[in-house]
Amino acid sequence: MKFDAVMATAGEWLRGEGPHHQIVISSRVRFARNLRDRAFPGWAKKAERVAILDLIKPRVEELTEMQDSFSELLQDLSALEKQVLVERHLISREHAAKGAGSAIVMNRRQTLSVMINEEDHLRMQSIRSGLQLKQAFKLVDKIDSALEGKLQFAYDQRIGYLTACPTNVGTGLRASAMLHLPGLVLSELINQVIQAVSKIGLAVRGLYGEGTEAMGNLFQISNQTTLGEKEDEIINRLTKVIETIIEKEHDARQVLLQKKSNTLWDQIGRAYGVLTYAHAMSSKEALNLLSILKLGVDLGAFSEDRRLSIDQLFIDTQPAHLQKTSDRKLNAEERDHLRAEIIRDRLKLFPKPDIAKVARESGNGSIA
Amino acid sequence: MLCDVCKCNDATVFLTQILEGKMQKVNLCDACSKEKGVQDPTGFALADLLLGIGAAEEIEKGGTTQKCPVCGFTQADFKKTGRLGCSACYVTFADGLNNLLKAMHKGTEHVGKLPERAQRAMELSDRVRTLTKNLEKAVAEENYETAASLRDEIKQLEHELANST
Numbered sequence: 384m385k386f387d388a389v390m391a392t393a394g395e396w397l398r399g400e401g402p403h404h405q406i407v408i409s410s411r412v413r414f415a416r417n418l419r420d421r422a423f424p425g426w427a428k429k430a431e432r433v434a435i436l437d438l439i440k441p442r443v444e445e446l447t448e449m450q451d452s453f454s455e456l457l458q459d460l461s462a463l464e465k466q467v468l469v470e471r472h473l474i475s476r477e478h479a480a481k482g483a484g485s486a487i488v489m490n491r492r493q494t495l496s497v498m499i500n501e502e503d504h505l506r507m508q509s510i511r512s513g514l515q516l517k518q519a520f521k522l523v524d525k526i527d528s529a530l531e532g533k534l535q536f537a538y539d540q541r542i543g544y545l546t547a548c549p550t551n552v553g554t555g556l557r558a559s560a561m562l563h564l565p566g567l568v569l570s571e572l573i574n575q576v577i578q579a580v581s582k583i584g585l586a587v588r589g590l591y592g593e594g595t596e597a598m599g600n601l602f603q604i605s606n607q608t609t610l611g612e613k614e615d616e617i618i619n620r621l622t623k624v625i626e627t628i629i630e631k632e633h634d635a636r637q638v639l640l641q642k643k644s645n646t647l648w649d650q651i652g653r654a655y656g657v658l659t660y661a662h663a664m665s666s667k668e669a670l671n672l673l674s675i676l677k678l679g680v681d682l683g684a685f686s687e688d689r690r691l692s693i694d695q696l697f698i699d700t701q702p703a704h705l706q707k708t709s710d711r712k713l714n715a716e717e718r719d720h721l722r723a724e725i726i727r728d729r730l731k732l733f734p735k736p737d738i739a740k741v742a743r744e745s746g747n748g749s750i751a
Numbered sequence: 752m753l754c755d756v757c758k759c760n761d762a763t764v765f766l767t768q769i770l771e772g773k774m775q776k777v778n779l780c781d782a783c784s785k786e787k788g789v790q791d792p793t794g795f796a797l798a799d800l801l802l803g804i805g806a807a808e809e810i811e812k813g814g815t816t817q818k819c820p821v822c823g824f825t826q827a828d829f830k831k832t833g834r835l836g837c838s839a840c841y842v843t844f845a846d847g848l849n850n851l852l853k854a855m856h857k858g859t860e861h862v863g864k865l866p867e868r869a870q871r872a873m874e875l876s877d878r879v880r881t882l883t884k885n886l887e888k889a890v891a892e893e894n895y896e897t898a899a900s901l902r903d904e905i906k907q908l909e910h911e912l913a914n915s916t
Contacts, residue, residue, distance in 0.1 A: 419838055422822045426836040502834065524864070531866045532873070537838030542852065543861025545838040549851055552841075554863040584857065611858015 384453040384491060386464050390707060394471060394493025394510070399694045401513020405681045406629050408561040408601065411472065412519040412618070413508035414527050415546045415555035417537040423547035424485070424500040432484030432500050439504060442533045443488045443497050446526055450491075457485040463712075466703030472510055474498055495522055502547050503555075505530070514625060516558050516618050524614070542610060553610030558621050561590070562628060565600040565678040566635035569650070570643075576628060577602075584608055585624060590670075599670030599697070604628070636682065640741070648738050651679040659730045663716075664723040669700045684736040692729055700725065754780035819843040875912045879905055 396409040417423060421435055436456075444454055457465070457478070465479040474487055478501040489496040498506040507526055509519040530536075537545040543553040551557070567573040577587045586607045589597030604625065606617050639647050654675035657668075664672075673696055680690045698704055700722045706713050709721055754762045760780035818825050820843065824836025835841065841848060853859050882905050889898040 417838055420821050422824075422837045423835065425832060425834050426822060426824060426828070527864075535873070536866055538866050539838075539841060539861075541860055542841065543863060545841050547834045549835070549848060550855055552852065553856065553861045556863075608856040610852060610856035610861060613863045 384451055386453070386455070386460070389453050389489075389493070390467065392493070393695070393698075394473070396494070396510050396512040397471070397695070397698055399512050399691065401511055401515050403629055404513035406563055406632050407514040407625065408563055409472065409510055409512060410514055410516045410519050410558075410560045411508060411510045412516060412523050412556065412558045413506055414523050415503040415544070415551045415557075416505040416507070416527065416530075417503050417545060417547070419535045419537045421504070423502070424504060425502060425547055427484075427500075429484055435504055436484055436486055436499055439499050439534065440486055440488065442530060443499070443505075443526075446529055448490055448495055448522070448526055449488055449497075452488050452490050454488040455486065456483075457481045457487065458483050460487075463703050463706055467707050470698060470701040470703050473508075475501060475506070477501060478506075494519075495526070497526075503551070514560065514622065514629075516560065516622050516625075520556075520558065520614065520618050551609050554612070554614050554617065556609055556614055556617060557605055558618055559603050559605030560621070560625050562602050562604060562625070562632075563600055563674065563677065564602055564628070564632050565674050566632045566639060567628075568600045569646070570635045570639055572631070572635055573602075576631060580604060580624060580628075583624070585621065598667050599674040601670070601674070636678075640682070644742065647682075648684075648736070650675050651682075651684055651736050651738075655679070655730075655733075655736055658726050659733065660727070661723045662727075663719040664700075664726065665719055666700060666702060666722065669722055669726065670697065673697055673700075679736055683741045684738055685734070686737075689733060692733075696726060696729060752778050754778060754783050756780075756783040817843055872912060875908055879908050879912065882908070 399408070401407070401410070418435060418438070421427070422431055424432055424435075427435065440454070443449060444452060460468075465474070468474045468487065469476050469479050471493070473489060473493060473496045475498065478485065478487070478498045481500065485498070485500040487496060487498055494511060495507075495509050498508070507523050507530075509522040511519045539545055544555040546552050546555050564573060564576075567576055580587050584607050586605050588603045588605075590599060590601040590603065604621070606621055609617075612620075654672040657664075658672050658676065673693055676685070677690075677693050677697075679685050680687065680693060699708070702718060705718055705721055705725070708725075713721060752762045754760050755778050757780060760782065762778035763781050764779040764784040766777045766779070816826065819836050819840045821839035822837040824840050824843075826844070826847075829835060829844070835844070849859070882901055886898055886901040886905065889895075889901060
């Protein structure tokens with residue numbers, strides 16, 4: 384499978400059909416594994432990294448799940464191609480910075496990606512649409528079991544799987560979900576939720592990390608600890624917390640509909656107006672406005688069949704996707720113009736928000 | 752204000768994170784924040800970075816100037832990177848690491864998945880390999896009785912192996 388084929392097809396999680404997909408964009412599970420007594424990638428010399436890669440890569444490629452896979456050495460991918468994979472969450476940013484001695488092997492459906500010589504020798508990740516942490520876990524668990532029959536993993540009887548960073552030791556498992564929470568943000572309840580979640584040992588981060596202010600009302604929630612808890616306990620605990628957040632988000636939206644409907648329609652109308660008429664747009668502005676439009680679909684202001692085109696814009700307007708489509712390197716200004724152009728084009732036939740319909744359905748007659 | 756990591760440049764990136772109810776602040780200069788991947792959207796760099804700084808101190812409490820016999824990694828290297836050199840480092844630096852793991856995680860012992868099945872499979876295939884060599888030897892020596900029983904044993908093990916994976 385070649386890169387162009389990857390670019391041309393959206394992965395399963397980008398099609399957004401999983402359970403609770405209105406609020407849960409994607410679920411991810413990754414295992415960190417290392418070979419016994421071999422230097423971790425960050426400490427190994429180049430020759431050793433290459434030797435380790437040569438040992439691992441064929442074993443990964445021959446997995447049944449990896450038939451007709453996309454398998455590339457990081458040094459053979461362009462900076463732009465790596466960035467596209469980062470934007471699709473198929474490789475980490477850290478992995479994209481790697482060159483000789485690292486590789487990516489990914490299945491055709493783009494639900495399973497294995498990073499070789501990232502921070503650990505093996506980072507096996509499954510990403511699924513909606514709330515599917517259990518399904519993602521099962522897939523990674525399966526290939527882990529298949530690989531451990533062929534490779535000698537670093538494991539300690541007392542502290543479990545050994546990883547380059549002590550924060551991953553034990554299960555080596557990190558489970559996370561990307562949540563879209565415009566209701567909680569608009570009703571200013573988001574900080575309360577973030578604090579509550581942090582208190583129970585889970586981490587909340589924005590789409591782009593630092594602080595708690597997130598772009599596009601997107602938040603990533605994940606387990607913080609990996610030792611002293613079973614894999615299924617970690618997954619179940621996280622799933623339960625996410626289900627609670629989904630409920631809170633629905634509640635917040637109901638309250639907004641009933642008490643602040645004018646603010647809500649104003650936000651949706653403005654987002655629609657700017658997106659359909661702007662000629663320059665930064666990726667941050669695009670994410671924030673698309674988020675509001677997505678909320679509009681969830682609330683019924685746009686018909687359900689418009690959902691996919693909005694979801695696709697979230698990813699297609701990211702810097703590397705933009706440049707890959709235009710097939711040349713663009714400066715920031717050119718990107719902003721192209722981004723606005725693509726959005727205008729896709730929203731050309733998009734009907735105006737149908738607010739009366741929502742008001743009727745939510746039993747709220749007062750429209751300004 | 753100076754950068755907490757390099758302690759020579761002015762800090763321009765100020766991070767605040769609430770971890771288990773405790774607020775932690777780290778100030779970084781531009782170069783160090785990039786190097787530590789603070790802008791990293793996908794990793795868990797902030798937590799790692801914070802834990803990494805404390806981590807180096809914890810490991811030093813181990814008190815000696817050890818060097819990992821397998822990979823040559825030292826405490827100074829851990830202080831620099833917040834990462835270990837190889838799986839054997841967990842034995843070399845066990846004293847300091849135990850305190851660190853205790854502070855970092857929910858428990859101190861792994862209760863999850865065991866690569867047991869694979870170990871068993873590996874033992875079985877090792878045994879098959881040895882027996883196959885013996886079988887070849889037995890055949891070469893025309894010791895057919897031994898060869899027959901070896902062949903049966905190999906068959907049995909191969910059957911077990913097929914069922915175990």
